[in-house]
Each structure stands twice: as structure tokens, then as C-alpha cells.
Amino acid sequence: MRYLSSAPLDTTTLLESIRDPSRGAVVTFVGAVRNHDGGRPVVALEYSAYGPMAEAVCGQIIAEASERWPATVALMHRIGRLVPGDDAVVVAAAASHRDAAFQAARWVIDEVKRRVPIWKREHYADGAADWIIPPEAVAAE
Amino acid sequence: MRYLSSAPLDTTTLLESIRDPSRGAVVTFVGAVRNHDGGRPVVALEYSAYGPMAEAVCGQIIAEASERWPATVALMHRIGRLVPGDDAVVVAAAASHRDAAFQAARWVIDEVKRRVPIWKREHYADGAADWIIPPEAVAAE
Amino acid sequence: MTSPQSGRISVLLFARYAELLGASSVSIELAPGATIADVVAGVRALPGGDQLPDRPLCARNLAMARLEEVVVPGDELALLPPMAGG
Amino acid sequence: MTSPQSGRISVLLFARYAELLGASSVSIELAPGATIADVVAGVRALPGGDQLPDRPLCARNLAMARLEEVVVPGDELALLPPMAGG
Numbered sequence: 452m453r454y455l456s457s458a459p460l461d462t463t464t465l466l467e468s469i470r471d472p473s474r475g476a477v478v479t480f481v482g483a484v485r486n487h488d489g490g491r492p493v494v495a496l497e498y499s500a501y502g503p504m505a506e507a508v509c510g511q512i513i514a515e516a517s518e519r520w521p522a523t524v525a526l527m528h529r530i531g532r533l534v535p536g537d538d539a540v541v542v543a544a545a546a547s548h549r550d551a552a553f554q555a556a557r558w559v560i561d562e563v564k565r566r567v568p569i570w571k572r573e574h575y576a577d578g579a580a581d582w583i584i585p586p587e588a589v590a591a592e
Numbered sequence: 593m594r595y596l597s598s599a600p601l602d603t604t605t606l607l608e609s610i611r612d613p614s615r616g617a618v619v620t621f622v623g624a625v626r627n628h629d630g631g632r633p634v635v636a637l638e639y640s641a642y643g644p645m646a647e648a649v650c651g652q653i654i655a656e657a658s659e660r661w662p663a664t665v666a667l668m669h670r671i672g673r674l675v676p677g678d679d680a681v682v683v684a685a686a687a688s689h690r691d692a693a694f695q696a697a698r699w700v701i702d703e704v705k706r707r708v709p710i711w712k713r714e715h716y717a718d719g720a721a722d723w724i725i726p727p728e729a730v731a732a733e
Numbered sequence: 734m735t736s737p738q739s740g741r742i743s744v745l746l747f748a749r750y751a752e753l754l755g756a757s758s759v760s761i762e763l764a765p766g767a768t769i770a771d772v773v774a775g776v777r778a779l780p781g782g783d784q785l786p787d788r789p790l791c792a793r794n795l796a797m798a799r800l801e802e803v804v805v806p807g808d809e810l811a812l813l814p815p816m817a818g819g
Numbered sequence: 820m821t822s823p824q825s826g827r828i829s830v831l832l833f834a835r836y837a838e839l840l841g842a843s844s845v846s847i848e849l850a851p852g853a854t855i856a857d858v859v860a861g862v863r864a865l866p867g868g869d870q871l872p873d874r875p876l877c878a879r880n881l882a883m884a885r886l887e888e889v890v891v892p893g894d895e896l897a898l899l900p901p902m903a904g905g
Contacts, residue, residue, distance in 0.1 A: 463604075472625070472676040473627055475623060476621070476622075476623055477621070478619065478697075479619070479622075480690065480694070481618040482819050483615075484616065485613060485614060485616040485688065486614055499747065500818075501792070503795055505818075507795045508795075528818060540819050547626065549623070553694070553698050556694075560690060560819060564817075564818055567816060567818045568747065568792065568813050569816065569819075570814055584817065639904075640833065641833075645882075649881075669904060669905075704905055705904055709833065709899050710905075711902070711904075723903075726902075729901030729902065
């Protein structure tokens with residue numbers, strides 16, 4: 452596994468993999484598990500994936516980002532049971548200038564959410580659980 | 593000093609100061625010293641500031657960002673002599689959603705560059721040194 | 734299973750779809766020239782399958798595929814609930 | 820310095836401007852009703868000051884100020900080269 456991890460995400464090592472003294476601008480996005488969803492208390496989030504396809508699509512997104520911007524991009528997504536505060540996804544983009552770093556990081560996280568086959572089940576304080584369907588996906592289905 | 597530091601920037605502590613399980617999206621911008629400027633090798637960058645005003649303006653920028661976006665923002669700028677690879681500035685924004693976190697972080701670093709009285713002198717491999725004037729400032733002067 | 738192996742195809746199911754069918758993979762009879770839509774119809778005919786959408790997201794060989802595409806024996810097919818990563 | 824203290828004002832200089840004047844602060848005679856532009860003219864009349872721009876960025880009491888503003892004794896004035904943080 453290159454982009455998916457069942458262990459806690461190591462943002463420091465990820466950043467070291469793309470930082471370089473020739474690239475002065477580094478933008479990092481961290482998506483963490485929130486302790487609520489629209490006010491309803493959340494106790495855990497369980498992520499699952501279609502592993503081989505998720506790895507392939509993450510690789511494609513990284514490659515496409517490198518074509519669109521003069522930036523080096525890294526990406527990790529956590530799988531398994533996470534609790535509020537845990538990091539679920541980290542995207543980092545390093546470039547010579549901040550425009551490219553911001554744009555590449557933003558584009559990659561948007562594409563990850565749109566294209567990578569990962570799902571999550573939200574567990575609430577009252578014992579109930581729901582599969583999460585992002586608003587965009589509800590409209591498309 | 594709250595926003596300026598003559599010691600190396602501690603991004604981890606800065607991030608901990610704004611992270612919270614209710615805010616799931618964290619965007620970080622790190623600006624580091626590059627080892628070149630338009631191809632010319634750079635060996636050091638010396639930052640100086642009008643300290644009291646720089647602190648005041650940084651505080652205003654943070655306050656304005658908090659009014660514009662539902663985000664918590666932190667900011668540190670290094671002062672003194674830095675070498676390539678050293679972090680010169682760190683901006684972090686935490687929000688419930690990634691839109692606000694990306695927009696707030698981007699706006700804050702833009703405003704820092706535009707409004708905070710900090711200057712830098714670039715030292716080249718050949719022993720020469722120049723005060724840096726950003727392209728936008730050249731046009732305005 | 735009396736039909737030859739090439740006459741059936743496995744379909745991977747994930748997340749809510751796996752829960753609806755009670756399985757992470759199901760085997761469907763594959764007629765010559767069958768499209769992905771035909772395979773989806775086969776999955777929807779299984780117990781619990783009627784709760785799948787008419788036109789779910791489908792992947793073939795790790796890439797998104799259109800329902801009109803003809804299935805080739807050996808293809809890896811998967812029905813994907815709406816992506817929810819991040 | 821025979822004039823009363825309130826008749827002079829200190830002007831802070833930074834980075835390249837401090838280098839041009841060879842000082843991080845200079846003292847300028849302040850006529851009643853003088854504007855920041857008048858103070859700038861006083862700084863530009865000092866040795867090395869002619870290399871300052873006609874209309875440099877100015878701060879008064881830690882905030883950006885317009886050159887037309889009247890200076891009040893006790894104000895903290897500063898001439899700022901183009902900002903180059905980040």
C-alpha cells in the first residue's frame with residue numbers, strides 16, 4: 452500500500468518526502484475526524500476502501516496534478532476505525548511559488564473525495580451508525 | 593513577541609494551538625528559504641522587521657480573517673539570518689470545512705506579504721547581497 | 734455451478750452494497766455479449782439486490798466504466814456506492 | 820538641540836532606508852502644522868536621504884499613514900521600504 456494506510460498518518464515523514472530547498476512553498480491539507488456531524492455527536496468513523504482501485508486512482512490523481520502544476524504532491528489516506536481528532540487524509544504540495552502549491556493541494560483533495568473508492572460509516576454517541584453519502588453524491592445518484 | 597520569532601518556527605506546536613476535534617479541515621502554508629532566486633544561488637536570507645508594528649499588523653490580519661471565515665488562524669514569521677530550507681513563515685487555518693480553511697490560509701499569507709513590515713536581504717554564493725523588492729512593490733513604488 | 738468458469742463473473746461489492754447483499758462478492762451468470770448493465774441486473778435479482786440503485790457506479794479492472802460496456806470474461810467488476818473519502 | 824523637545828520628531832528607518840541614511844533613527848525639526856510629507860522632505864535633505872523615494876510608505880503609531888496627515892508631537896513615525904515578508 453502506497454497511498455492507503457491502516458496505521459496513523461505520519462504527516463512529518465510525508466512532508467519530508469516532498470520538501471526540497473528549491474521549492475519554497477509548501478501547502479498541507481489535513482482532514483481529521485470531527486466530533487459531530489451537523490450537531491449530532493460522533494464517536495467513531497470507520498473507513499473502508501476498494502484497495503487496489505483506490506491505490507490506482509490516487510496514483511492517477513498525483514500524476515495529473517504534476518502535469519497541471521509545477522508542484523510535487525504527496526497523499527495518504529487512513530483506513531479503518533478512527534476516532535474524533537484522528538487524521539483521515541493528508542495532502543501536501545510543494546512548489547517554487549505559493550499559487551501552484553495552494554492550487555495543487557486544493558485540486559488533489561477535491562479529486563480524492565470525488566474519485567477514490569473509499570467509504571465511511573459514522574458511529575454516533577447513541578449507538579446508531581450510518582453510511583455517509585456526500586451531498587454532491589446524493590444529487591448524482 | 594507573539595507572531596515574530598528569532599528561533600526556528602515550531603509548526604507542530606502552532607498546529608496544536610488551533611486544532612480541535614470540532615474542526616476537521618486544517619490547511620497549513622509553510623514558506624521556506626529557497627536555494628536560488630531566478631537561478632542565482634542563494635546562501636542566506638536575512639529577515640528584519642519593524643517589530644512592534646509587525647506584531648500589531650499580524651494581529652489585525654488574524655482578527656480580520658476570523659471575521660471573514662469561520663476559521664481559527666495561527667501565524668508565525670521568523671526573523672534573523674536563515675539558510676535555504678529554513679522555514680520563514682507558517683500560516684495555519686482550521687475550520688469545519690475545507691473551503692474556509694483553504695481560503696483563510698491563502699488570504700492570510702497574501703496579506704502578510706502585502707502589509708507586515710518585514711524586509712529581507714538575500715545573500716548570494718558570490719558574496720553579493722541585495723534587498724528584496726517583491727514585483728508587486730516595484731510596480732507600486 | 735455446472736456452467737464453465739468463463740460463463741460466470743464475480744462482482745465485488747463494497748460498504749453499503751456489501752451490507753445489502755450480505756456478501757463482499759457475488760457470482761453472476763454471464764451470457765455472451767452481456768453488458769455491465771446486464772450484470773447489474775443480475776446482482777439486483779439476488780436477495781437484497783433490489784435495494785441497489787438502477788444505475789450504480791461501476792468499476793471494471795480498477796477504473797470507472799459505463800454500464801453500456803460489454804463485459805469480457807476475466808474482467809474485475811465492482812459496484813461502488815457513492816465515494817466518501819476524505 | 821536648542822529647540823524644545825516637542826519641536827523635533829524622531830523618524831525610524833528600516834532595512835535599505837536605514838542603510839542609505841546610515842542610521843536606524845533620525846531627528847527632524849517639526850514646524851507647527853507640519854505634515855508627514857514635510858517630515859519626509861526633512862529626512863530626504865539629510866546626507867544619503869536623496870536616494871529615498873519622493874513618497875515612501877510611512878507609518879504613524881504602528882499603522883500606515885497618508886503623507887498629507889498632520890504630525891502631532893509624540894507620534895512614532897517610520898519610513899518603510901516595500902514590504903518583503905514571507
